[in-house]
Amino acid sequence: MAVDQEKNRIRRVKLAILASDDRCSLKDIIDSDPDAFIGIRMLYASNTNGAQLQVKEESKHVLSGIFCKERLLAYSDAIYKEMQKGTSIIAYKRRALFDTNLLSDLPKFILGESFTTRESVEDILNIVSKDYAGGFDYSFPMLENLREFSKENNPHPVIKVAAAKYFDALVRGKENYRGRSRERLESYFQESERIWLEFRSSREAWEMVDRRDVVYAVMLKTFCLCWEKNSFTIESLLSELVDYCLEVLGVFPLKELYFAWKAIVGLSLGYFVPIFDEPNLKSPRKKSIDRIGALAWDLFMFRFVESLLTEEKGKVFYIPSVTTLDRGLLNTIASCPLKAMILYDHLRFVETIFEDELLFQQCLDSSLTKNQKSKLLDSSRGIKGNKRLRQYVVNSINDSEKRIRKLIS
Numbered sequence: 001m002a003v004d005q006e007k008n009r010i011r012r013v014k015l016a017i018l019a020s021d022d023r024c025s026l027k028d029i030i031d032s033d034p035d036a037f038i039g040i041r042m043l044y045a046s047n048t049n050g051a052q053l054q055v056k057e058e059s060k061h062v063l064s065g066i067f068c069k070e071r072l073l074a075y076s077d078a079i080y081k082e083m084q085k086g087t088s089i090i091a092y093k094r095r096a097l098f099d100t101n102l103l104s105d106l107p108k109f110i111l112g113e114s115f116t117t118r119e120s121v122e123d124i125l126n127i128v129s130k131d132y133a134g135g136f137d138y139s140f141p142m143l144e145n146l147r148e149f150s151k152e153n154n155p156h157p158v159i160k161v162a163a164a165k166y167f168d169a170l171v172r173g174k175e176n177y178r179g180r181s182r183e184r185l186e187s188y189f190q191e192s193e194r195i196w197l198e199f200r201s202s203r204e205a206w207e208m209v210d211r212r213d214v215v216y217a218v219m220l221k222t223f224c225l226c227w228e229k230n231s232f233t234i235e236s237l238l239s240e241l242v243d244y245c246l247e248v249l250g251v252f253p254l255k256e257l258y259f260a261w262k263a264i265v266g267l268s269l270g271y272f273v274p275i276f277d278e279p280n281l282k283s284p285r286k287k288s289i290d291r292i293g294a295l296a297w298d299l300f301m302f303r304f305v306e307s308l309l310t311e312e313k314g315k316v317f318y319i320p321s322v323t324t325l326d327r328g329l330l331n332t333i334a335s336c337p338l339k340a341m342i343l344y345d346h347l348r349f350v351e352t353i354f355e356d357e358l359l360f361q362q363c364l365d366s367s368l369t370k371n372q373k374s375k376l377l378d379s380s381r382g383i384k385g386n387k388r389l390r391q392y393v394v395n396s397i398n399d400s401e402k403r404i405r406k407l408i409s
Contacts, residue, residue: 004379012036018358026073041076041343045069053092053319062124063321068337068355074317091316096128100141101325106163117325124323134171138164140304143208144297149196161195162188211303216296217393218256220400226267227284227407235367237264242372248396251385259299261360273335284407298332306350
């Protein structure tokens with residue numbers, strides 16, 4: 001019964017947000033169903049109220065905010081009570097999330113080498129040093145490189161993290177740019193290798209990679225179904241994907257289905273948002289599987305940010321920005337406008353709501369069969385579903401890759 005009550009509260013919070021429009025303030029939204037918002041913490045994007053915590057205009061050529069608007073509002077029970085009496089003191093932490101391309105370019109920058117993005121890398125490092133007080137995070141590219149580190153005789157992952165540690169020492173005043181040499185970077189190899197070995201043995205890190213693989217499995221299945229059919233409707237494809245998620249994966253991953261919906265809309269109507277607007281994703285080609293794999297990492301950024309937002313408690317909130325040397329990642333953020341992130345700390349659950357999610361939810365609801373709705377409402381299903389073994393995800397990925405290769409040939 002408790003699980004059903006929690007699931008209902010999550011639905012009510014989402015409904016209150018999705019039913020609002022630009023004329024509604026955050027207070028209006030909360031007051032529409034106050035009991036549903038008890039115990040949650042939330043970041044909510046706004047153009048009219050809130051803190052100006054997004055990326056500054058002069059930095060947008062190399063950094064991007066995660067949220068879709070210029071300002072952010074924070075909410076919690078304590079904040080709401082204090083705001084009713086006057087003001088509330090809220091603490092915001094800012095960090096720049098390094099993308100994989102930046103971490104790959106960092107050793108070349110530190111060693112003084114010439115490369116095409118050198119000026120952009122320098123701009124990013126200057127902004128991180130000055131505007132972000134040296135706050136940066138390179139764990140996302142570490143996740144993307146985790147399998148590479150485990151491969152035989154691959155030196156690059158260690159060099160990349162060594163460069164990040166060197167830059168951290170620079171920011172802290174323990175190093176300087178004068179006298180840069182390979183030997184100086186090599187002095188961080190031991191620390192980098194220790195970090196990688198700890199990361200490789202971390203169950204949490206591998207679980208994050210598993211979560212990315214769920215994104216990959218759903219996107220592979222989406223393109224496979226679309227490319228195999230001569231004609232289809234958006235609702236029919238979504239319904240097939242829902243069956244796939246419930247029966248093969250054991251979960252009902254709304255974010256992944258939202259991403260799939262955007263791809264299906266493009267392939268059925270010819271209206272492609274930036275992330276899907278490329279030949280390798282419009283029809284099966286030689287590089288299509290590789291592009292879907294890279295796409296899955298870009299889309300996983302939202303899942304990754306969710307995990308970071310759970311780090312802080314109370315009236316402290318973490319606000320991430322993303323470096324944009326990776327054009328695909330920039331297209332992902334532009335294509336999936338993020339309106340709110342809601343934290344249910346007691347459930348260790350984060351709900352992400354996108355700006356255009358109401359249309360997606362309406363389309364999804366119209367695609368669900370009675371049997372699917374019955375499964376989703378089953379009281380035996382947990383809040384996060386009944387996830388099946390990783391082996392089923394692996395089998396599905398292999399099957400979809402084979403089917404796409406067959407389409408290519």
